[in-house]
Amino acid sequence: MDAVLIQTIIIGLTGLLCGAILAIAAHFLSVYEDPRIEKVTALLPGINCGGCGYTGCSDYAKAIVTQSVPINSCKPGGAETVLSLATALSVQAVATERQVALVLCNGDDTYAVRTATYNGIADCLAAEFVSGSGKGCRYGCMGLGSCSRVCPVQAIRIEQGLAIVDPALCIACGKCVTACPRTLIKLIPESRSIHVLCRSQDRGPDVKKVCSVGCIACTICVKTCNGQGITMEGQLAVVDYSVPLDVDAVVEKCPAHTIHKRSGLKPGNPA
Numbered sequence: 125m126d127a128v129l130i131q132t133i134i135i136g137l138t139g140l141l142c143g144a145i146l147a148i149a150a151h152f153l154s155v156y157e158d159p160r161i162e163k164v165t166a167l168l169p170g171i172n173c174g175g176c177g178y179t180g181c182s183d184y185a186k187a188i189v190t191q192s193v194p195i196n197s198c199k200p201g202g203a204e205t206v207l208s209l210a211t212a213l214s215v216q217a218v219a220t221e222r223q224v225a226l227v228l229c230n231g232d233d234t235y236a237v238r239t240a241t242y243n244g245i246a247d248c249l250a251a252e253f254v255s256g257s258g259k260g261c262r263y264g265c266m267g268l269g270s271c272s273r274v275c276p277v278q279a280i281r282i283e284q285g286l287a288i289v290d291p292a293l294c295i296a297c298g299k300c301v302t303a304c305p306r307t308l309i310k311l312i313p314e315s316r317s318i319h320v321l322c323r324s325q326d327r328g329p330d331v332k333k334v335c336s337v338g339c340i341a342c343t344i345c346v347k348t349c350n351g352q353g354i355t356m357e358g359q360l361a362v363v364d365y366s367v368p369l370d371v372d373a374v375v376e377k378c379p380a381h382t383i384h385k386r387s388g389l390k391p392g393n394p395a
């Protein structure tokens with residue numbers, strides 16, 4: 125027989141054999157994936173921020189389908205996503221309010237005293253290791269922008285040494301919350317508008333030495349709202365964001381100007 129013909133037959137048979145092996149392997153080694161996972165993944169925003177606690181949207185989709193985890197953990201997706209997931213999976217939608225990030229400090233360079241000059245790496249964590257960015261308050265925003273660098277939607281700007289979140293842009297992924305070494309950033313329901321912008325645990329006279337808008341623990345706000353919405357935690361007044369607080373007088377009566385009324389609502393969202 126012609127040598128070329130023999131080689132052609134051998135190559136052909138080898139190809140057939142490999143194809144058969146691959147087909148058998150595909151049949152026995154293939155992992156079944158519930159088609160609903162793909163469907164649910166498509167309903168999530170696809171930004172893979174990790175705010176839901178999973179490594180990405182498809183991981184969260186898998187957990188929803190295979191472990192029946194709650195469908196309201198995607199903060200960037202908000203109520204709209206919850207509704208479409210509930211419809212697709214024929215489950216009840218759980219009402220969720222959109223959340224936004226808030227920096228609990230108002231000590232920019234106008235109000236906060238600088239006690240040293242910081243010439244180190246422009247990173248909050250690095251500065252924290254060497255006792256801060258030069259601002260006298262050891263609880264306040266260092267303004268070196270570690271939070272703004274991790275924000276996937278550029279919702280945080282640094283102005284006069286202070287981080288400021290634009291609530292209209294924030295998708296509540298929580299990356300800034302994790303990035304801030306001073307735990308100054310909190311995710312709050314967007315409708316909450318009264319905030320104590322301070323995290324200092326120092327006593328009033330010590331606060332005054334380093335910041336003119338820090339909480340001095342006078343407790344006037346707590347008395348004004350009868351403890352319904354603001355309570356004292358050590359030397360600091362703290363807003364309880366789980367309940368609505370609409371006593372505007374707390375803003376006016378705060379002698380240290382630490383309490384502010386600031387809307388977190390996205391334009392067009394109902395109050």
Ligand code: SF4
Nearest residue numbers: 275294295297298300
């Ligand atoms: S401000 Fe914070 S929570 Fe909001 S999108 Fe940026 S990193 Fe995420």
Ligand code: SF4
Nearest residue numbers: 248265266269271304
């Ligand atoms: S909020 Fe935190 S991470 Fe952001 S600039 Fe201030 S100290 Fe740094």
